[in-house]
Every structure is written in structure tokens, then in C-alpha cells.
Amino acid sequence: MKNAKMKVDFHGILEVGMSFMDEEQRTSDKGEWRRRMTAVRDAMSPDEREQRSLQLCVLLELEVISVLRKRLERPLNICAYGPFRSEASALPLINKCWKMGDQIFAPRILPGGEGMELRKVEALSNWIPGKWGVPEPDPLHTSIRNGMQPLDAVLVPGIAFNEIGGRLGYGGGYYDRLYAGEQGTNHSETTLWIGFAFASQVVRDPLPSEPHDLRLSGLATDEKVIWFN
Numbered sequence: 001m002k003n004a005k006m007k008v009d010f011h012g013i014l015e016v017g018m019s020f021m022d023e024e025q026r027t028s029d030k031g032e033w034r035r036r037m038t039a040v041r042d043a044m045s046p047d048e049r050e051q052r053s054l055q056l057c058v059l060l061e062l063e064v065i066s067v068l069r070k071r072l073e074r075p076l077n078i079c080a081y082g083p084f085r086s087e088a089s090a091l092p093l094i095n096k097c098w099k100m101g102d103q104i105f106a107p108r109i110l111p112g113g114e115g116m117e118l119r120k121v122e123a124l125s126n127w128i129p130g131k132w133g134v135p136e137p138d139p140l141h142t143s144i145r146n147g148m149q150p151l152d153a154v155l156v157p158g159i160a161f162n163e164i165g166g167r168l169g170y171g172g173g174y175y176d177r178l179y180a181g182e183q184g185t186n187h188s189e190t191t192l193w194i195g196f197a198f199a200s201q202v203v204r205d206p207l208p209s210e211p212h213d214l215r216l217s218g219l220a221t222d223e224k225v226i227w228f229n
């Protein structure tokens with residue numbers, strides 16, 4: 001792990017450091033982070049996860065979503081996700097959004113594995129277990145999002161985050177590709193990409209970063225919401 005040590009010590013030259021790393025080193029570096037941070041998340045009791053998820057949802061609704069609703073003077077279009085393994089659950093926020101008339105979309109991995117589509121979910125029963133058991137909208141009971149509709153916010157799941165916009169997911173690159181696909185659309189500038197996680201998933205270290213990584217607008221945890229430049 002010589003290179004990984006170098007990255008931690010020379011925070012400011014992360015990009016330069018990474019460019020000297022070969023593919024194998026990058027992958028194992030991410031693998032190590034994924035193992036370590038999944039264990040942190042798994043160690044929380046189901047009760048604590050539920051409690052902290054509720055706190056996170058209340059905070060995000062209060063500080064961001066309700067403000068956005070007022071500012072735009074219309075119901076919102078939000079991309080969320082069905083909770084999986086020990087992830088932070090956005091379900092309390094999703095329920096609130098449904099009550100407020102917002103539209104909720106969720107990702108479905110495309111059958112070929114190349115990327116994902118967003119489908120409108122209107123009830124919990126719209127989610128069914130998909131590839132790897134990941135909850136996904138049932139294609140028989142949900143419709144595909146019309147790409148012309150602006151996405152006001154995307155709640156981005158992940159295994160680890162830091163306070164400078166770094167994020168590590170499960171390694172499919174799905175959210176990175178979703179982000180890339182949204183760039184250049186007429187509403188892409190206004191979409192808020194918000195990391196959604198427990199505070200214990202936020203690390204002080206620079207996480208392995210690559211040019212294809214999505215640019216988060218902010219990060220919401222059960223402790224606070226922060227914004228990146």
C-alpha cells in the first residue's frame with residue numbers, strides 16, 4: 001500500500017499521485033476502502049440505522065427539499081433509491097415527498113448491465129429485487145422517466161464519502177454514467193447531486209478519485225448538510 005500512503009500524506013497532489021498508479025493498484029485501493037467502510041456501516045444495529053436515517057431525512061427535507069419546493073413553486077422531481085444492505089434509507093423522505101405531490105424516480109440497472117434507466121415510483125410495492133438483490137422499480141408497473149423533465153435533486157448512495165466531494169460506490173460506475181448522461185441537457189446545471197449517507201461513512205482521507213467520477217453538489221448526513229464549490 002505504498003501508493004495509498006503517499007496519497008494520504010500528499011492530499012493536495014491526489015490527481016498527480018493517481019496518474020502514476022496502474023489500473024491494478026487503483027482497483028485494489030478502492031477494494032480496500034470498500035471492505036473497510038462496508039464493515040463500518042454493517043456494524044450499526046438496525047435500530048440505529050433506522051433512527052439515523054430518519055434524522056438524515058428530516059434534516060434534508062428541512063434544509064434543502066422544502067426550500068427548493070418553495071423556491072420553484074412546483075412539486076419536485078427527485079431521484080432516490082430503494083435502500084439496500086446497510087445503506088441509509090431515504091424512505092421517510094420519499095414518503096414525505098409523495099405527500100407533498102413530488103415525483104420520485106429510482107434507478108434500474110439495464111438488462112445488459114450497461115448503465116441504468118430512471119423509473120417513476122409511486123408506492124413501496126413498485127420496488128422489486130433486481131441484480132445482486134438491489135431494489136429496482138418493477139418495469140411492469142412503472143414508467144420510464146421522460147428525460148425532458150428537469151431532475152431537481154438526485155440522492156446519491158455510496159459506501160464512503162469525504163468533505164471535499166469524494167465518493168466511493170459499489171464499483172459499477174452506474175451513478176457516474178447517469179451523471180455523464182445528464183450533462184449537456186438543458187436542465188443539467190440546476191440538478192443537485194447530493195450524497196446521502198450516515199455521518200460514519202464520511203472519512204477524513206482523500207478517497208481514490210478518477211476523472212469519470214460524478215461531481216457531487218453536496219453531502220447530506222444525519223449530522224449536517226454541506227455543499228461543495
Ligand SMILES: Nc1nc2c(c(=O)[nH]1)N(C=O)[C@@H](CNc1ccc(C(=O)N[C@@H](CCC(=O)O)C(=O)O)cc1)CN2
Pocket residue numbers: 081082083084087107108109116132134135157158169170171172173174175
Ligand atoms: N440502493 C442502491 N441502489 C442502487 C445503487 C446503490 O448503490 N444503492 N447503485 C449504485 O451504483 C446501483 C447498483 N449498483 C450496484 C453495483 C454492484 C453491486 C454488488 O453487489 N456488487 C457485488 C460485486 C459484483 C461483482 O464484482 O461481480 C458485491 O459488492 O459483492 C450492487 C449494486 C443502482 N441502484
Ligand SMILES: Nc1ncnc2c1ncn2[C@@H]1O[C@H](COP(=O)(O)OP(=O)(O)OP(=O)(O)O)[C@@H](O)[C@H]1O
Pocket residue numbers: 030157158167168169170171172173174175176177180210212213
Ligand atoms: N461515464 C462513464 N462512461 C463509461 N464507463 C464509466 C463511466 N463512469 C464510470 N465508468 C465505468 O465504471 C467503472 C467503475 O467506476 P467506479 O469504481 O468509479 O464506480 P463507483 O462510482 O464506485 O460505482 P457506482 O457509481 O455504481 O456506485 C469504471 O472503471 C468505468 O469503467
